[in-house]
Amino acid sequence: MNRGPQNAPLIWIAIPLVLLAVFYGYPMAAILKTSFQMDGNGGLDQVFHILSSRMFGYALGFSLFQAVLSTLLTLGFALPGVIMFLLCDFSGKKWMQLLASLPFVLPTVVVASAFRALWGSHGMVNSFAVHYLGFHSAPFNLDYGLPAVLMAHVFYNTSVVFKLVAGFGANLDRSLIDSARSLGASTRIIVFRILLPLLKPSVTAASLLVFLFCFCSFGVVLILGGPGFSTLEIEIYRQTVHFFNLPAAAILSLVQILFTGMVFVVYLKLQKHHPAAPFNTGGAGLSLPVRSRMNRLGIRFFQSAWILFLGLPLLSLVIGSIYTDTGFSPVFFMELFRNPDQSVFYISPFRAIVHSIGFAGTATLISMMIGIPVAAYLSSTSGRIRPVIDILFMLPLSTSAVTLGFGFIIAFDRPPLDLRGSWILIPMSHALVAFPFVVRVLVPAFQGVSERLGEAAALLGATTGQIWWKIIFPIARKSIAGATIFSFMISLGEFGATAFIARPQTSTIPVAIFRFLSQPGSLNQGQAMAMSCLLLLITVFGFLWVEWLIAVEPKRACV
Amino acid sequence: MKTMITSILCLMVTCGMATAQNPVLELTVMTHDSFSISKDVLARFEQENAVKIRFLKAGDAGAALNQAILSKNNPLADVFYGVDNTFMSRALKADIFLPYRSPNLKLIAEALKLDTAFRLSPVDFGxxxxxxxxxxxxxxxxxxxxxxxxxxxxxxxxxxxxxxxxxxxxxxxxxxxxxxxxxxxxxxxxxxxxxxxxxxxxxxxxxxxxxxxxxxxxxxxxxxxxxxxxxxxxxxxxxxxxxxxxxxxxxxxxxxxRQIEFVGILKGARNPEMAGKLIDFFLDKPFQEDIPLQMFMFPANTTAALPDIFVKHAKTxxxxxxxxxxxxxxxxxxxxxxxxxxxxx
Structure with a gap:
């Protein structure tokens, strides 16, 4: 299989490799070493003891089970919407896109409370069913348990599928579909025989990310599953924090990483047989005018489903931030600007926003610095080393936040890397979660461009640098922009990685939300909702900003 | 591409400015996420002792303590605030605290003094x-x-x-x-x-x-x-x-x-003398009277007056x-x- 102009040299990814080694490999090695030294004589016996325990079997089993289910459900919910989005021209497309992006930034506690306000046994949907539909008791009981976990995973991960697949699809060449249509192919044939096969690389990549995300799920399973459920990630946290049994935590961490490796091998196998996707140079998209009544109805149906499922929880959150028992009032937002108790740790909404945006900006820069070269390298190499590099740069995603956080503590404790307590570790830990996403978004896009145009340009005598700077990057700019906003949002909402890093007084918005929710009192809850709305607002601005960037960039590229 | 990078760089600079700190004599306190203190109470200590107190928050009480134990060869901080009695034995076994007998211990309720060697001093309870x-x-x-x-x-x-x-x-x-x-x-x-x-x-x-x-x-x-x-x-x-x-x-x-929270000086503290002064301060009246409304815990110091709201509505x-x-x-x-x-x- 020919992958692009030539086999790229390893030097392309020198900087990403160094960053990965320093900020991932080194702390992981340090924590694993310390963990296994702690209990010197435990040895292999201990490994067997843990691997044969009921806790382990259960946690691994449930992690896998819910991750598979969550991935299938997310694909089932998101793909029809994405296909509709790609194929048809209809009003409100931009809003659908925005709606799919927002859930990603919200902290789990906030999503859980929004979900309960809607679907809970005392929530709006049940009240509606009891009052207007004649039910005697609440028909849904979605407070806790597997259904609540699955719903939350679909809610969060729809944006992953949307970002990857719609971003990839927007670059596809529409001439294939046009000719199929002019030959009289039905919509069904266009979708199943042409579009889906073309989208396959991005669909598998999205499935991989969603699966890994759910496999390592912590907050969602903890809060919405309830105490009867557990994943490997939760057990790692418990062994580390509650029992301080680091050897056990280290073994579980390794198992989690090992599983990621295995899933990844499957992914690579699937990915191998993809046909090269024809890419469009202009990026005009596939949108076709909607003709039949059936299609129009279908679009309305999916639009409503998205609004109901993704929009309503967000709406209930916004309402929660302005609704008090005395009616609508901006009191919670006003209160954010006051510090009546004169606490040193009070954070003004302005500063929380500045910190959040600053960290997210830094994290985005780091993840693009790693992600773009790695994706470029992966899309133009076919050697035996390729899968190794590919897997290497996926590992951080499935590494337990508490293990890595504790690794930082041990690893960075003396100059020149005396970084403990430094703010740089926060965006760095965010970037470690974000850049695997960047790589997965960019690889299929770069491949699509380079296989078609790269070769042609090379034949015409263009240098590798020219091919990338003048052809591939400009054409794949939509994907690059998508990856940028994606990593920005991952960092904005990230709390898990932050929670286990000793950090100075640089509160981000999620940290502020947690602080409010850790004390009783109606003001605290209202302020937490108000802060969450600010988080949504920043996301909306970030989204519009990137849209604007995409709109201005082509002019520069053509000059 | 350029616009994107420039914009992100601008954001980074803003962030850098917002987080930059001027160097003075610093004492670092490691604690859990629920810790809080009033600005003026802290400022008085900082002025009187010409020191800057830096707080490091490191997750919940268990996570913060474990990080302190892991970094015992080269501690992250001088003082640790917030070991509670469910984790006390782990902290003492790990041998991460220096014994320190604060003169203010005489003001602290006897029943709370669980560590007879005073590596950990009781500071609040709930x-x-x-x-x-x-x-x-x-x-x-x-x-x-x-x-x-x-x-x-x-x-x-x-x-x-x-x-x-x-x-x-x-x-x-x-x-x-x-x-x-x-x-x-x-x-x-x-x-x-x-x-x-x-x-x-x-x-x-x-x-x-x-x-x-x-x-x-x-x-x-x-x-x-x-x-x-x-x-x-x-x-x-x-x-x-x-x-x-x-x-x-x-x-x-x-x-x-009853959850009792303790404070102690970490072994290897860069400035144990100043750390001792900080322990004195944590046990002293101004900070102890600040505890109730900042952290909704009770002061360990028996001479500390409770705020009105605690007198009227809080029970022990x-x-x-x-x-x-x-x-x-x-x-x-x-x-x-x-x-x-x-x-x-």
Whole structure:
């Protein structure tokens, strides 16, 4: 299989490799070493003891089970919407896109409370069913348990599928579909025989990310599953924090990483047989005018489903931030600007926003610095080393936040890397979660461009640098922009990685939300909702900003 | 591409400016996420001693302590605030604290001094106990609970929400309460009966209180495991001034677990002398009187005056259960396993 102009040299990814080694490999090695030294004589016996325990079997089993289910459900919910989005021209497309992006930034506690306000046994949907539909008791009981976990995973991960697949699809060449249509192919044939096969690389990549995300799920399973459920990630946290049994935590961490490796091998196998996707140079998209009544109805149906499922929880959150028992009032937002108790740790909404945006900006820069070269390298190499590099740069995603956080503590404790307590570790830990996403978004896009145009340009005598700077990057700019906003949002909402890093007084918005929710009192809850709305607002601005960037960039590229 | 990079660079610079700190003589305090202190109280100490105090927050109490233990060869901080009595034995066994006998220890309640070598000095305490929704019980003419046994009576079926001791610190405290009250042989029976009585177990305090407690949410549970100081917090953080708290705490004999928090100087502190002064300050009146409204805990210093809201609305446990810290550390995993086996599975 020919992958692009030539086999790229390893030097392309020198900087990403160094960053990965320093900020991932080194702390992981340090924590694993310390963990296994702690209990010197435990040895292999201990490994067997843990691997044969009921806790382990259960946690691994449930992690896998819910991750598979969550991935299938997310694909089932998101793909029809994405296909509709790609194929048809209809009003409100931009809003659908925005709606799919927002859930990603919200902290789990906030999503859980929004979900309960809607679907809970005392929530709006049940009240509606009891009052207007004649039910005697609440028909849904979605407070806790597997259904609540699955719903939350679909809610969060729809944006992953949307970002990857719609971003990839927007670059596809529409001439294939046009000719199929002019030959009289039905919509069904266009979708199943042409579009889906073309989208396959991005669909598998999205499935991989969603699966890994759910496999390592912590907050969602903890809060919405309830105490009867557990994943490997939760057990790692418990062994580390509650029992301080680091050897056990280290073994579980390794198992989690090992599983990621295995899933990844499957992914690579699937990915191998993809046909090269024809890419469009202009990026005009596939949108076709909607003709039949059936299609129009279908679009309305999916639009409503998205609004109901993704929009309503967000709406209930916004309402929660302005609704008090005395009616609508901006009191919670006003209160954010006051510090009546004169606490040193009070954070003004302005500063929380500045910190959040600053960290997210830094994290985005780091993840693009790693992600773009790695994706470029992966899309133009076919050697035996390729899968190794590919897997290497996926590992951080499935590494337990508490293990890595504790690794930082041990690893960075003396100059020149005396970084403990430094703010740089926060965006760095965010970037470690974000850049695997960047790589997965960019690889299929770069491949699509380079296989078609790269070769042609090379034949015409263009240098590798020219091919990338003048052809591939400009054409794949939509994907690059998508990856940028994606990593920005991952960092904005990230709390898990932050929670286990000793950090100075640089509160981000999620940290502020947690602080409010850790004390009783109606003001605290209202302020937490108000802060969450600010988080949504920043996301909306970030989204519009990137849209604007995409709109201005082509002019520069053509000059 | 260029616009994108420039914009991100601008953001980074803004962030760098916002987080830059000027170098002075610094003392670092490592603590958990719930720690708080008033600006003026801290400023007075900083001015009097010409020192800058830097706080490092490192997750919940357990996570923060474990990080301190892991970094003991080259400590992150000079002082650690917030080891509680459920983790005390772990902290002492790891040998990370320097003994320090603060002159202010004489002002501290005797019952709280659990470490006889004074590596850890008691600084505040709080009682984990049942809270109930006053209006809920009043409107049904029902007697509010006043013992652990009440919760397993038939008329209290489906009324209680508690946190899982496996993932939550008030949850663990409540499990310890039942162990202290019913004994190591009796507590599982009690939990089985609680389970039959449809107790709802959720993962943490936020879920229990904000998600299910009738007084704080649209929940359906009028009894929750929380703190004895939650009712005054309800008043303090109310949207509109309240005369009385909507909730009340059950503080009867052997219904509560007392969490005692300690502060200590970390071995290898760069400036142990100044760290000692900081311990004196933490035990002294100004900071001790700041504790209630900042952290909703009680001061350990017996001479500290309580704020009005605490005098009127806060109660302390009459006779909280006492469990030895060594026993908690050595039995924790066993108790949690046994609990999970009989309640969750």
């Amino acid at each position: 009682d984990v106990c049942l809270n109930y929704d006053k209006a809920w019980f009043a409107s049904r003419n029902m007697k509010a609970p006043d013992s652990l046994e009440d919760l397993i009576r038939p008329e209290y079926t489906g009324l209680t929400v508690a946190e899982s001791p496996a993932t939550s610190s008030p949850g663990l405290a409540f499990l310890l309460t039942t162990i202290g009250h019913f004994g190591e042989n009796g507590f599982l029976d009690y939990w089985k009966k609680l389970k039959q009585n449809q107790v709802l177990i959720v993962n943490g305090w936020k879920e229990a209180y904000w998600g299910n407690f009738t007084a704080a949410s649209k929940g359906s549970r009028p009894i929750v495991v929380s703190y004895a100081t939650s009712p005054p917090a309800e008043i303090h953080f109310a949207k509109t001034a309240l005369k009385d708290a909507p909730t009340a705490a059950v503080t009867a004999k052997e219904t509560c677990f 446990a009459v006779d909280p259960v006492a469990l030895d810290s060594d026993r908690i550390e050595s039995q924790r995993e066993k108790w949690l396993e046994a609990w999970a086996d009989s309640v969750l599975r």
